[in-house]
Amino acid sequence: MKKVLILALFVFTSIMFVACGGTTTLAPTTQAPTTNAPTTLAPTTQAPTTQAPTTQVPTTLAPTTQAPTTTQEPITTTTTTETTTTTTTTTTTTTSDTTAPVFFGINDRVLFFGESFNPMDGVMAVDDTDGLLTSEITIDGTVDMETQGVYVLTYSVTDSAGNTATVERTITVYASRWIIPNGEFSEDVANAAENRNDPVDWGWHGNTGTMTAEVSDGMAKIEILTVGTVSYGTQFYLLNRTIEQGKTYRISFRVRADVPRPLQLVLERGIGGTRMFDNIYDMTTEWQEISFDYYQYAATIDGNGKFAFFAGNINGSEVATTYYLDYVRVEEIPTPEDTEAPVLIGVDPVEVLVGTAFDPLAGVSFMENQDYTLTIDDLVVTGADLIDINTIGEYTVTYSLTDASGNTALVDRTVKVVSEIMTSSFYVVNGDFAKDQLVPYPQPAMDGWGWHGSGSFRTWIQGGVSVIDVYDTWRLFYGTQFYQQNRVLTEGQIYQITFRAKADEPRLLQVQLEGSGFTTVAAVFELTTEWQTFTYEYAHNVGTLSNIKFGFFAGNIHGVSAPTQVYLDDVDINVISELSEDTTAPQIWGVEDYYIIEGNTFDPLMGLKVYDHVDKSLTKDDIVIVTNTVDTNTVGTYTVEYSLTDASGNIATYTREVNVITAAEAALTRINFIDGDFEAQVPITADDNNQGWTLKTSSGGVVNPAEFVADREGTVAKITVTNVGTVPHGVQFHQLNQPGFITEFGAMYKFTFWAKADQARDIAVQLQENEGWLVLSNTTVSITTEWTQYEVILINAERSYPKAKIGFFFGLIDSLNPDNSPATSIYIDDVTIELIGYVKDDVAPRI
Structure with a gap:
């Protein structure tokens, strides 16, 4: 702020009063010096005055930081005459400048390598007396724009009165715009x-x-x-x-x-x-x-x-x-030197129907590792102008694409002009996995591989191989998915899918062609620890379909799906003129080596399933037991040999080892009932999380609260059904979510209980998994009005589940025979479960 000088004249007057003919003389007065040149008042003579004595009130200008103040000070002189005259003398006082200048535009900055920085850009200094002082600013400190760090600059400026202003400014220089603040965690x-x-x-x-x-x-x-x-x-x-x-x-x-x-x-x-x-x-x-x-x-x-x-x-x-x-x-x-050429996609040999226009860029794309400026417009195509679409023959089109580092991709593409199309727009990108890919391609995955699923797994493409590392398959086949999308299946064409695969542990792998809400191909392959080449052929006769997803599924496939690493390579799809002869043998699932406790019955067909790529009429009944030496009454190791022949004469043979063991040698069951004999009378509620028995209804079922009644020299449970509803689970009596309620793949259980009813009727005993309510085993039992002990064999032929549900259904068991499911009171006692058989497991758990 600029100071304003208020100039006041302070006159010091000395008046002498004389009784008769006296004179008054005004003494000379000098004005106090200011920042301007001093001014002197010349002496004057004032005539005497006579008036009633008065006193003048002093007037004072309030002092400010901007200007000196002027004060009128009364001076009173008394004479010997009858009148007294009061006069006022004005004096001037100057206040010194103590206000420092003020800075503008000094803010902390964050800068990056390669940026320019002038420490005076936008900076000003202004003083309330001297005005603009920007040119007087001094700066202590430097900033190195090529060295990452924190720099402090000290700005100073002094006005003419000696007042100094000082400000510190922090300049942070980063090598990268990707900043990690507090990366050493020094600030709590x-x-x-x-x-x-x-x-x-x-x-x-x-x-x-x-x-x-x-x-x-x-x-x-x-x-x-x-x-x-x-x-x-x-x-x-x-x-x-x-x-x-x-x-x-x-x-x-x-x-x-x-x-x-x-x-x-x-x-x-x-x-x-x-x-x-x-x-x-x-x-x-x-x-x-x-x-x-x-x-x-x-x-x-x-x-x-x-x-x-x-x-x-x-x-x-x-x-x-x-x-x-x-x-x-x-x-x-620094980015490493790029020595890798782009990868051209969609330049496989192609057939063009005679008389049909050919666009050499249709469906063509590329993948590049560094040059993000590269576009499809940089692709050089030669030879396309030499194709005569009206003349049947074979032509060559050359594609060339060079990135910014001079790496060139060069591909000669064969173009056949034919009278009948034998190729398809269905293509596979990076099927030989020559291009590394560490993250899934965003959906729709058209120009690369995508992956996701409800299971736990990792996937990567590196070193010319795709690896699907499965930790948890989840409960269905699509728990792990590896795919490409938006492919086209053309009506009337026959497709041949080929790939190589292996796994660290033998398991199944499913190949799928699917659209929105439908599946056209679901082919299953048995992987071993050795690389194998697999082939599957499919004739598409249901109309041309777009938006097709082509994928490999490594989730839970019919229970034969060990969590392990799966390897893929050389994936390809071609159109062929006719289906090849079926030379692929069928498959039998569930023939793993087995343990069974002596004295129990072993059914060699228990839990088995069959599959064939072509012959869909095969069933478990077509399995031939070639040899079966198992004697469950004698501890020992036995073999069972199986054979299965499909309609084309392809034969599959399997051999499994069955070990008969004592109960003391057997693994312990991980399913144990709470209050299975009802003696503790643990409360029975409708809550699925009840630590004990659960009684609940659905689909029209109605039941009275459960009762504990005296019977069979103890306590039994009484369940009174008043309406069975419309489904078997209209009334349910079960246990689930109990600690350690785990069922393993291939497990065989002996489920025993005592039961009777006021009116004879059918009930169902079920083993379920508690995620998607998949029924693993179901048996209908006809109970009578007399106490009877029943024994049911339950088998889990699907997969291992951490949460199992086991119990009774008292609803409408068979809708075709409703008379067999009357509403009545049912009595249950001494429910037990025993693990009597299980798959031999030599594979360590995965961490």
């Missing part, structure tokens, strides 16, 4: 169950899982209380990251855990968006230094990237522990 953050509010620094929360986290002692400490049901059940992350296209980053961190478990590190475009990378690491109790390089081929993630550590249910791991992170860093590094 208090412990909390979640921290979602800071868009800049570390955040965390649970998503189906629960957790706490804090930053202390120079590290991040993340405690997993429950893992939840998904891999991202607990999350520790940075939001709003920027990752630039065409840049290579080195990501590193240190990690350990109190108990070993997996940790997932992901980079997402937006929260829950497309994953740029998705890596899983095995944490140990010792500190590990983990580092990898990542190239951002996709478009820049502009301020909405999520960089996150997930520690939920990863590959089936439910370990709840505390893990520790430190030295999380992201460094931009």
Whole structure:
């Protein structure tokens, strides 16, 4: 602010009063000096005055920081005459300048390598007296725009009165726009169950899982209380990251855990968006230094990237522990020299119907590892102009595509002009897996492989092979899916699918061609530990279909689906003129080696299923038992040989080993009833989570509350059904969700109970899995009005389930014979279950 000078004349007047003929003389007065040149008042003579004595009230100008003040001070002189005259003398006082200048435009900045920086851009200094002082600013300190770090600049300026203003400014220089704040965790953050509010620094929360986290002692400490049901059940992350296209980053961190478990590190475009990378690491109790390089081929993630550590249910791991992170860093590094040529897609040999136009770019695309500027417009096509679509013959079209590093992809494509089409637009991208792919291609997966599923698994394409690493198959075949989408099946064409595959442990693999709500192909193949080449042919005669999904499924396929690693290579689909002769043998499922407790009955066909690619009329009854030496009354090892022949004469033979063992040698059952004899009278409720028996109804069934009554020299359960409803489970009496209620694939149980009814009727005994309510085993039992002990064999021929449901159905058992299901009172006692047989398991569990 500019000072305003208020100039006041202070006159010092000396008046002499004389009684007779006196004179008054005004003494000379000098004005006080200011910042302007001093001014002197010349002396004057004032005539004497006579008036009544008065006193003038002094007037004072309030002092300000802008100008000196002027004060009128009264001076009173008394004479010997009868009158007294009061006069006023004005004086001037000057206040000194003590206000320092003020800076504008000095803000902390974040800069990146390659940017220019002038420390004076936008900076000003203004003084209330001297005005603009920008040219007088001095700066102490420097900023190196080629060295990452934090720099402090000190700005100073002094006005003419000697007042100095000083301001510090922090300039942070990053090598990369992908910033990791507090990556060494030197700034503490208090412990909390979640921290979602800071868009800049570390955040965390649970998503189906629960957790706490804090930053202390120079590290991040993340405690997993429950893992939840998904891999991202607990999350520790940075939001709003920027990752630039065409840049290579080195990501590193240190990690350990109190108990070993997996940790997932992901980079997402937006929260829950497309994953740029998705890596899983095995944490140990010792500190590990983990580092990898990542190239951002996709478009820049502009301020909405999520960089996150997930520690939920990863590959089936439910370990709840505390893990520790430190030295999380992201460094931009030079991108390695690109020596890899682009991969051309859709340039396989093709047939063109004579007289039909040929577009050499139709269905053609490419994959590139670094040059994100490359487009299909850069593709050079030669020879297409030489094709005569009106003349049957064979032509060659050459495709050439060169990336920015000079790597060239060159493909000669054979184009046949024919009178009848024998090829199809159905094509496979990267079927030889020459192109690495570490994350699934976004749906619809047209130009690469996609994968997802409800099971726990990892998938990657690397080194010319695709690996599907299955930890948990889930309950159905599509628990693990590996696929390409938006393919076309043309009516009247015959397709030949070929691929090579193997697995670390023998298991089934399903190949599927499906559309929205329908399936055209569901072919199953038996994988072994050795590479095999598989072929399947399919004649499509139901109209041309688009949006077809071609996939490999490695979930639970008819129970013969060990969690293991599956390997694929050389996947291809071609059109052939006619179906080949059927030379593939049928399959028998469920013939694994077996244990059975002595004294029990062994049925060699128990739990078996059959399959054939072509002969769909085959059933279990077509299995021939070639030899069966099993004697369940004598402990020992026996063999059973099976044979199955399809309509084309292809024969499948299998041999299994059956071990008869003592009860003491047998594995313990993992299904045990609570209060099976009803002596403890544990409350019976309608809650499925009841720790004991559950009695509930559905579909019109009505039942009275369960009763405990005295009978059979003890206590029994009485269930009075007043309306059976319309289905077998109209009235249910069962146990499920009990601790350790687990049923394994191939398990055989002896289920025994005592029962009677006031009126004879049918009931059903069932073994179910408690996820999709799949019935694993079902037996109808006809009970009478007399107490009778019943024995039912229950078999799980599907897969292992962690939650089983076992019990009785008292509803309408057979809708064709409703008289066999009257509403009546049913009495149950001494319910027991015993594991009497199970599959030989030589495969260790997966961690």
